[in-house]
Amino acid sequence: MGRRAFPLSRVYRLLEPGPVVMVTTAREGRANIMTMSWHTMMAFEPPIVGCVISNRSHTFSLLKDTKECVINIPTVELAKKAVGCGNTTGRSVDKFRVFGLTPVPASCVAAPLIGECYGNLECRVVDARMVSKYNFFILEVLKAWIDPARKEPRTIHHLGRGAFMVAGKTIKLPSRMK
Amino acid sequence: MGRRAFPLSRVYRLLEPGPVVMVTTAREGRANIMTMSWHTMMAFEPPIVGCVISNRSHTFSLLKDTKECVINIPTVELAKKAVGCGNTTGRSVDKFRVFGLTPVPASCVAAPLIGECYGNLECRVVDARMVSKYNFFILEVLKAWIDPARKEPRTIHHLGRGAFMVAGKTIKLPSRMK
Numbered sequence: 124m125g126r127r128a129f130p131l132s133r134v135y136r137l138l139e140p141g142p143v144v145m146v147t148t149a150r151e152g153r154a155n156i157m158t159m160s161w162h163t164m165m166a167f168e169p170p171i172v173g174c175v176i177s178n179r180s181h182t183f184s185l186l187k188d189t190k191e192c193v194i195n196i197p198t199v200e201l202a203k204k205a206v207g208c209g210n211t212t213g214r215s216v217d218k219f220r221v222f223g224l225t226p227v228p229a230s231c232v233a234a235p236l237i238g239e240c241y242g243n244l245e246c247r248v249v250d251a252r253m254v255s256k257y258n259f260f261i262l263e264v265l266k267a268w269i270d271p272a273r274k275e276p277r278t279i280h281h282l283g284r285g286a287f288m289v290a291g292k293t294i295k296l297p298s299r300m301k
Numbered sequence: 302m303g304r305r306a307f308p309l310s311r312v313y314r315l316l317e318p319g320p321v322v323m324v325t326t327a328r329e330g331r332a333n334i335m336t337m338s339w340h341t342m343m344a345f346e347p348p349i350v351g352c353v354i355s356n357r358s359h360t361f362s363l364l365k366d367t368k369e370c371v372i373n374i375p376t377v378e379l380a381k382k383a384v385g386c387g388n389t390t391g392r393s394v395d396k397f398r399v400f401g402l403t404p405v406p407a408s409c410v411a412a413p414l415i416g417e418c419y420g421n422l423e424c425r426v427v428d429a430r431m432v433s434k435y436n437f438f439i440l441e442v443l444k445a446w447i448d449p450a451r452k453e454p455r456t457i458h459h460l461g462r463g464a465f466m467v468a469g470k471t472i473k474l475p476s477r478m479k
Contacts, residue, residue: 202474
């Protein structure tokens with residue numbers, strides 16, 4: 124797998140372009156996966172991430188209870204499985220088994236990493252004040268992992284109604300931003 | 302320009318893939334532009350958008366005072382100007398003039414649309430509770446515009462340190478999501 128720790132100061136470079144992510148949670152030894160696009164960076168370091176998770180989802184109740192999750196970043200090779208995870212509910216299905224994904228133990232949280240994903244961010248809920256009104260969880264990234272072998276990961280980006288944009292070429296511009 | 306009203310129910314399809322956007326604000330007849338990547342959809346309809354705007358930026362003070370802005374979505378043809386707007390401050394520069402962008406009157410807010418942008422979302426701040434701690438503004442999109450002539454807009458997506466991913470091809474998958 125070649126998984127390697129990734130500096131927390133650079134986590135924003137994974138999430139800012141808006142990839143579809145797969146959120147894993149776990150309770151009493153049972154893990155779940157949810158596919159998600161409603162997330163944003165909120166601070167650089169420690170990296171703080173905000174995300175909306177529907178209160179009708181199984182992941183909502185797991186995240187609310189355990190206050191832990193992993194944000195996994197798939198590439199286009201996993202697109203079908205990511206959509207499959209979005210179409211099913213963990214209440215009735217073991218998504219790791221059904222979709223042939225590999226749970227890998229995390230180092231700071233009980234929820235597993237998805238072994239096939241390009242990047243993995245172990246997270247803890249640090250602010251739940253916006254959960255009741257907006258289903259909006261504020262997470263701190265405790266530990267980040269990346270597969271260093273993949274140089275230009277072709278992430279997928281949700282356009283709605285079954286359409287996804289696949290990451291295209293990279294351009295360089297004289298930006299003074301981080 | 303061929304600008305056309307865009308259904309509010311479909312605004313999520315513009316923002317979910319995570320494009321770099323250009324936020325316009327205005328006070329006392331002077332308009333400003335800020336380039337931003339830290340945003341997420343929070344609800345479908347009315348469309349609610351959350352975004353982080355640095356409290357060191359000129360836009361922060363304008364948005365806090367006026368509670369109005371426009372989120373403009375540029376394509377790769379505007380990438381240099383978007384980066385230029387990110388590298389400068391509206392405290393000392395009229396960015397519309399310096400970067401040769403066209404302010405177009407909005408219909409619901411005082412801030413102008415950027416005429417050259419592919420999409421424009423007129424927004425009002427509806428929740429400022431998270432501003433003091435996270436610089437996080439919650440906006441409602443009041444009116445949306447799009448240039449219908451551009452079928453596959455090549456949006457840009459921030460990767461950090463001057464690198465931007467340009468939107469690649471679109472794939473279709475049997476997703477049951479909106």
